[in-house]
């Protein structure tokens with residue numbers, strides 16, 4: 574039996590929780606390294622690798638599936654704002670990639686973590702419930718096999 578929309582919504586939320594934990598772990602590691610004045614390159618690479626290999630592909634997968642589904646009707650403005658947040662994340666990741674200064678890296682990572690956290694809350698608490706409630710959207714079909722979104 575294919576998953577229900579409620580099951581798909583739960584899988585999305587669980588994947589978000591995992592992502593936030595892993596990103597926060599890597600950010601905390603970078604901040605601690607910089608605070609200690611220890612060599613920070615590896616910790617910075619740990620953050621950047623996660624951003625480039627997981628977070629940005631996740632955002633792109635949403636832009637290809639969830640966001641088009643939510644871009645009409647009651648969720649249209651919300652999706653526009655969330656799309657702009659994705660652009661903000663892309664820009665901050667580019668700035669992080671170019672940053673050399675340890676304090677700049679730590680500050681950049683913390684800012685990305687905070688932006689991601691408030692973005693996730695909109696997805697989990699506003700967009701996904703609205704899509705589940707929308708009879709024109711079948712979440713489970715939309716996201717079938719999308720490992721970037723449902724883990």
Ligand SMILES: [Fe+2]
Pocket residue numbers: 631632635655659692696
């Ligand atoms: Fe997103």
Ligand SMILES: [Fe+2]
Pocket residue numbers: 589631635693696
């Ligand atoms: Fe997301």
